[in-house]
Amino acid sequence: MNRLGKSLKVLEFAIAAGLTAGLTMVAAQTAAADPAKPDIARGQAIASQVCAACHGADGNSTGGAYPKLAGQHAEYLVKELKDFKSQGGKPPARNNAIMAGFASALSDQDMINVAAWFASQTPKPGYARDAKTVPLGQTIWRAGIADKGVPACAACHGPTGQGIPIQYPRLSGQWSEYIVAQLDAFQQGTRNNNEAMHTIAHRLSDDEIKAVADYAAGLH
The missing domain is CATH 1.20.5 (Single alpha-helices involved in coiled-coils or other helix-helix interfaces)
Structure with missing residues (x-):
């Protein structure tokens, strides 16, 4: 050669x-x-031991003090669990002493597992309780409030409240009391993990918050 x-x-x-x-x-x-592959069986075990007392064994909590987690996006649940934990010495983005304790005890893989379990469960439908506020809630959800700079909820959470994984949670059928509590938390600054929601919540009156929360509870 x-x-x-x-x-x-x-x-x-x-x-x-x-x-x-x-x-x-x-x-x-x-x-x-x-991302690590979820172990749904392990997630179910964690849920039954740690989460069921408040959120229900299948993620369908029995009252508005605790959110329904059944059918919620797994990626969103993982993100929120991490936001309950203190990061780098900074206070958690979501201020909740009970959830901080639970979240701190979970590894990243535990979070993935338990989130996958709840995401795989079937959410029970909710309903709007106050017929008088449905028109206002529907308007805010579908069109927002232009003169207040409030965008339509549907733009991020979807027309039927199904949400978008990671960033925007499913709100369809969620307890209205829980939605009200979270909008109040965004207003008061005890929940700091979404700047857009912090701004939007500040622009809504108490009556508007209650109306749109009740409307979301009845979406399906």
């Missing part, structure tokens, strides 16, 4: 080795970026 042939072979080998190394690196990076 002449020198040119040998050089070409060396070059081909170098290119092949470089491509192999590059592909190996990309594969490793992709694997690292992939």
Whole structure:
């Protein structure tokens, strides 16, 4: 084989080795970026031992003091659990002493597991309780309040309240009392994990909050 042939072979080998190394690196990076796979059976065990007393074994809580978690987006639940924990010495983005204790006891994998369990459950439907406020709640949900700079709730949470994974929770059928409590928390600054909701809540009156929360409870 002449020198040119040998050089070409060396070059081909170098290119092949470089491509192999590059592909190996990309594969490793992709694997690292992939979220851990949930263990739903383990999630059910955690839910029955830790969460059921407040949220129900299947995520359908029995009253508005605690949110329904059944059918909620798993990614959103994981995010919220992390927001209950103190990060880097900073106060948690969601100020709740009870949930801070529970969340601190869960590993990241535990959170993924329990979130997957609740997401896999069927939510029980809710209903609007006050027929007089339905028109106002419907208007806020579908169109917002233009002169207050309040956008339509449906823009982020969907026309039927199904939400969008990670950022925007499912509100369809959620307890109206719980929605009111969270909007109040955004107003008061005890919940600081969504700047847009903090701004929106400040622009809503108490009556508007109650109306749109009651309307959301009846969405399906």
